[in-house]
Each structure stands twice: as structure tokens, then as C-alpha cells.
Amino acid sequence: MTSKLRFFNTLSRQLEEFEPIDEGKARIYTCGPTVYDFPHIGNYRTFLFEDVLRRALELFGFEVTQVQNLTDVDDRTIQRANENGVSLREFTDRYATAFFEDLATLGVEPAEHYPRATEYVPQMVEIIKRLEAGGHTYRSDGSIYYRISTFASYGKLSGIRPEKNLAGARIDVDDYEKEDARDFVLWKAPKEGEPVWETDLGPGRPGWHIECSAMAMALLGETFDIHCGGVDNIFPHHENEIAQSEGATGCEFARYWLHGEHLVVEGEKMAKRVGNFFTLRDLVEKGFDPLVVRYLLISVPYRQRLNFTFDGLHAAEQAIDRIANTLRRLANTPQCDGVGDLDQATVDEFHKDFRESLGDDLNTARALAALHTLLRRVNTALDEGGICGERRAAVDVAFKEADSVLGIFPRNDAEAGSDAEIDLLIDERKAARANKDFARADEIRDELSAKGIVLEDTPHGTVWHRE
């Protein structure tokens, strides 16, 4: 069985086989949300790619330690908290809670650690002190800046060379107190209306980039395996993280850098003023099953831009229904002893294709194709006489494997088939059909249909389920 996992490493711009630092273990850092508003579906596209990553690592036998931070102190959180007239903590708590609710709604497997930036200030101070000792910093107006000219490999992740990249680029003119426009702030001087930490560095608050370096190193060590985020983070955020972390420790920060492409909506960049900006809650309110949203967001490989459309949501809805229908057929069809049986080779082929697809830089489109092929073969076997007990167990294992990574199998909302009132009507309809009283039979079916109950007459009796 294939057990190779290969990822496209932004650092090398190549596919590389994953080899962890510690045998059998994978330590990964995933940039989390800034908790100043409800995350949008674009945020979740990235978080779901990371969820698939951790689940795939687990399928391939790795013990995963994942850290996903919450940025709860930065320009936006401070500004919004002030606008709302509540404390920073109270304000960010609201959206942290919403974030965790959304993760549960989407069936995201929880990370091992969800550190909040405000709880790691001492660790940030420690790193900045090391950087100061190493001559990587300078102070200006009470703030501390990173002098990127002291970090020779600055730009190795993004390919951006500051000196070659000035003409035409927009430069942050507000930061006039910096020696070089590309330098970035590590520690911000106190300001009216902003929270202040009294530290060895003097009073102030952390810059955004240092937060991730501190949380990552505190929980995963100075060197760890995989660092993820959205493509927009490559520069400057991740570039700066590398400069800070490696500048302080002298050793490699993260070995594999994986970046998720963005999504657009109906071909356009998502923006509130365009009216194509959606949060998960917006879609749930419109009546879409979160599982459908999950399916759509993971159906396109993570390095490919995803065009989120309502047509696409509809297609995902159909695909989810197909899975549910097949599971229901499987449950309602008696086992047979061989006729029209499913070949074990078919199941084996699924496992092979599925793992190869995921191993190939998390190719979820191919993994889904493998699943759909298995679904079709299972249905064909059911049509042709059934599946024997032994093979059925193998199919269960295969489905379980698919679901363990994709997380798109509908939960058996049980009860289907055990409502006394409905059963009574079905019995009556059965009698009517036996008497060829199809008018009455159809009347009963329509009546149930109006209540969202769908009847199916199978060779093994009538079954029902909710729409």
C-alpha cells in the first residue's frame, strides 16, 4: 500500500516527499483567524485545506500536533473593540467563540492547541531580546524594528528581493520612522487607546508578525515540520516570521511551507461592496447544509484558485445526496452470498487510488473521483444481487477511510425507519398497492412528501427518509 506523502513546498517551489523531524510525528503550525469579525468562506477554504492536511497525515500514520493561533491583538481587533466600547478581551472572545462554533459546524477536527496571542507576550519579548542581542533590531520613537538587511536570506520564501522591487511598488509612507521601508515592527510603542504591556523591552504591544513566531516556537519547538496559511501570507507575514525566528535561533524555522490559494465568488474577488461576501452563517441561513459547503470547499485542490458559485454548491449538494443514497441502499439491502458481488479488487483499487491522490500534494479532486467510482460500483453490485457480508465489511472500511480524511459522509440521522405514524401509513399504502388501489397509494405518498418524507419502493420493501 502506498504510503508516500508529497507536498509542494513554497520554499523550494517543488514537490517534496514529506519526511518529519521525528519519526512518525508531524508538528504543524497553521495561521488562524484574526478574531475581529465572522470568518468568511475564503478563510474556511484555507482552514479546511489544513483540516484535510492533518487528517491525511493521520491516515498515513503520523501523530499530528497542530497549532492554530488566534490573533487577538492587532490594529483591527483594537480598533473594533474601541468602536464597540468593550474591552479587547471581551470583543475578541465573541469572535473566538463564533470561530469555534463554525469549525464544529464544518466538521473540522480540532487542533491540539489554539493559543491566543495575548497569552504569549512574554515569549514574544524573549525572542525580541534575542534579536536585539544579535544586532537585528533598532529602536525608533519607542518602537522596535527588525532591520532586514541583517538577515541575508530575507526573501527566500517569497522570492521578493527588496532591493529589486522598489519601482512601482506601493510603499507604506506612514512608517516614516523606519530606516528602510521594508523593515517591519516587532514592538509598538504605547499609543492612546491601545492596550499596553509593561515588559523588559519597555511598555508597548507586539507587532503582528512576532506573535506567530512566539506561539509556534513555544508549542512546537524552534524547528518544526509544516507551516501553513493562505497565499497572501507568504509575503510579508511568513517571510517576516522566518526572519524573526531564524534570526533569533540560528536554526531553520519550518521545513515545509504549504499555502492555500484563495477563492473567488462567481469569478470575482469577494468583497462586501460587490455583495458577494459570504460567511458560513450566511450560507447556512440560505438553507445550505454545512456538509455541502465543506464538500465544495475541499473539492478543488488547495493550490488551485476555487471559483465559489451557487451552481457549484448545487453540484456539491447532489454529490452529498449521492453518498447518502448509497449508504441508505447499502443499509436497506440484505446481504447476499455471492451473486452480483463486489470484487475485492475493486475495494483494494479504491484504497490505492485514494491514498495516491492524497499523497500527491493532497489532490482532493482525484480522491473524490476515486470515491465516486467506488460508489458507482457498490450501487451496481447492489443492483445485480447484493454484496456479501465479508465484502460489505470491506466497503465499510473503505468508506470510513474516505470519510476520515474528507469528512463529507452524512451522519446517519438514525431514526429513518422508526416512526410509528409513518410506518402505519406505509403499511396502509402497501395494502393499497397490493389491491392495485394506486390512487390511494399515491395519495399517501403525496401526503408524506408534503411533510418532507420521501418514499422509495425497493425490491426489499418500502423505505423512507427525510429530504
Added chain:
RNA sequence: GGCGACGUGGCCAAGUGGUAAGGCAGGGGCCUGCAAAGCCCUUAUCCCCCGGUUCGAAUCCGGGCGUCGCCUCCA
């Protein structure tokens, strides 16, 4: 000005040298009392265009056209 991505059937999308996965939608059929579900067949001799390399290219090279991203807070 710098760096980079992409262009495959109506839609989404796999496929990076050997003759076009999968899903959705459409058409036809089987099954059914009729449905539902499912299955089968069907839709790209062709992968933006032009040239080249090769026995052979959607896949490699060159040129062109088009779309887009980053270089500024951003998943």
C-alpha cells in the same frame, strides 16, 4: 518596475510524453403500477492560437492572445 499562476466538453475539474478520470447539468434507455433511488448508453478525434522538438504532446520548447494574483492589512 519586480515575482508568479492559470487558460481541458454547457459548468466544475483530473490528467505534465503514449493516445482525454470524476462530479453536476442535458439527451436516450433499463428498472418501477407510476415515482424515487440506481444502473447503462450518449456529449471534447480533441485540450486558447501559431510554430518547433519527438516515432508520438493537452502534457516539453519558442512566440502570441487572454484571465488573474502578490509586491499594502488580508485565508
